[in-house]
Amino acid sequence: MTKKVSIVFHSVCGNNFLIAKEFYKEFESQGAEVKMFRVNDPNLEELAKQFTIAGQYKNEMLSIDEASPEKLLDSDIILMGSPTYYGNVSGAMKSFMDAFSPYWTGASFWGKKLFAFSTCANGQGGGDMCLNAINIFGQHMGMTNVPVPSNLVSGQSFPAYGLLHYVGDYSNMRPSGFTLMAVKAMTERLLEL
Numbered sequence: 170m171t172k173k174v175s176i177v178f179h180s181v182c183g184n185n186f187l188i189a190k191e192f193y194k195e196f197e198s199q200g201a202e203v204k205m206f207r208v209n210d211p212n213l214e215e216l217a218k219q220f221t222i223a224g225q226y227k228n229e230m231l232s233i234d235e236a237s238p239e240k241l242l243d244s245d246i247i248l249m250g251s252p253t254y255y256g257n258v259s260g261a262m263k264s265f266m267d268a269f270s271p272y273w274t275g276a277s278f279w280g281k282k283l284f285a286f287s288t289c290a291n292g293q294g295g296g297d298m299c300l301n302a303i304n305i306f307g308q309h310m311g312m313t314n315v316p317v318p319s320n321l322v323s324g325q326s327f328p329a330y331g332l333l334h335y336v337g338d339y340s341n342m343r344p345s346g347f348t349l350m351a352v353k354a355m356t357e358r359l360l361e362l
């Protein structure tokens with residue numbers, strides 16, 4: 170049966186958006202029914218005025234359907250991607266998570282698969298804690314967290330907690346190379362489940 174996949178991202182400088190788009194492309198080419206949603210960020214317009222990098226994908230991101238918990242109810246697999254802010258998810262992603270409370274009480278998301286992705290500046294940035302914040306949210310919703318297998322991409326290691334990409338101090342190191350290989354391989358793994 171065709172798997173229904175939803176990819177939810179928050180992004181300011183474009184990196185989580187690019188990873189979400191890459192997942193979308195892979196799920197589509199591997200035969201899934203896939204949708205992509207952006208988390209509402211009331212500060213995006215203002216940030217794009219202040220930082221050139223935040224303006225680069227702004228219009229493309231804003232053209233994507235806004236996420237709501239309700240829109241994810243028919244998904245078999247949900248991917249959630251957030252920039253790492255202070256070793257956690259961004260405020261916009263946290264607000265989105267908090268909007269699940271009506272669905273939490275009824276365990277409406279129980280049994281769905283959840284896969285986390287994030288970006289952070291570098292290896293000391295606490296990106297794994299952001300991934301775990303997404304995973305812990307998933308557990309509260311009764312979802313099944315999907316880990317990254319240790320042999321996902323030969324010769325490359327990723328946290329078990331999800332896909333993490335380092336963007337550097339200026340958030341301008343775009344996902345490429347091993348990250349894109351990991352997206353493709355992880356899509357295959359998720360569709361095997």
Ligand SMILES: Cc1cc2nc3c(=O)[nH]c(=O)nc-3n(C[C@H](O)[C@H](O)[C@H](O)COP(=O)(O)O)c2cc1C
Pocket residue numbers: 179180181182183184185186251252253254255256257287288289290291293294295296336340
């Ligand atoms: C408020 C704020 C807090 C941040 N905190 C961290 C952090 O704790 N660790 C880190 O490595 N990077 C941190 N960063 C950098 C972001 O992780 C980086 O801008 C983000 O991964 C880029 O993702 P995006 O291109 O999808 O917006 C922070 C950035 C902002 C604006």
